[in-house]
Amino acid sequence: MRTSLKRSARLAILAAALAVIMLSIYFFALSAGQGGREHVVIIPSGAFIPPEGWKKGERVYDDRYFSPNTLEISVGDYVRWINRDSVTHTVTSEETPAGAGGFDSVLSPGKAFRTRFTNAGEYTYYCTIHPWQGGKIIAS
Numbered sequence: 001m002r003t004s005l006k007r008s009a010r011l012a013i014l015a016a017a018l019a020v021i022m023l024s025i026y027f028f029a030l031s032a033g034q035g036g037r038e039h040v041v042i043i044p045s046g047a048f049i050p051p052e053g054w055k056k057g058e059r060v061y062d063d064r065y066f067s068p069n070t071l072e073i074s075v076g077d078y079v080r081w082i083n084r085d086s087v088t089h090t091v092t093s094e095e096t097p098a099g100a101g102g103f104d105s106v107l108s109p110g111k112a113f114r115t116r117f118t119n120a121g122e123y124t125y126y127c128t129i130h131p132w133q134g135g136k137i138i139a140s
């Protein structure tokens with residue numbers, strides 16, 4: 001009887017210690033600012049319509065094409081683009097910070113694409129099918 005009580009007490013202490021260790025790791029990871037939040041950018045209905053007076057090669061940074069058009073995130077965060085338009089669009093990186101990889105995704109209507117930003121800096125992107133559509137991500 002006594003021995004089994006001691007054993008369960010030891011087990012309880014062990015479980016409590018384990019819980020403390022797990023919580024410490026969790027809060028350390030949070031305080032390290034590793035990001036991990038997800039942000040959503042919508043490709044709105046009608047984004048395929050070029051702006052009036054648009055000239056070839058010109059990017060237009062406007063919520064009509066990617067919304068929000070400029071998004072500020074933390075390094076380590078994710079961005080999910082959702083195509084709410086009636087036609088296919090692409091999310092194609094244009095300028096990226098040194099050392100950062102690019103991205104390129106084709107999204108038919110209703111589809112989404114998600115990527116993670118692990119390098120700080122400014123990223124611009126556009127749609128290769130409707131090249132007036134410009135967007136910007138700033139990771140810090």
Ligand SMILES: [Cu+2]
Nearest residue numbers: 089090127130
């Ligand atoms: Cu497009």
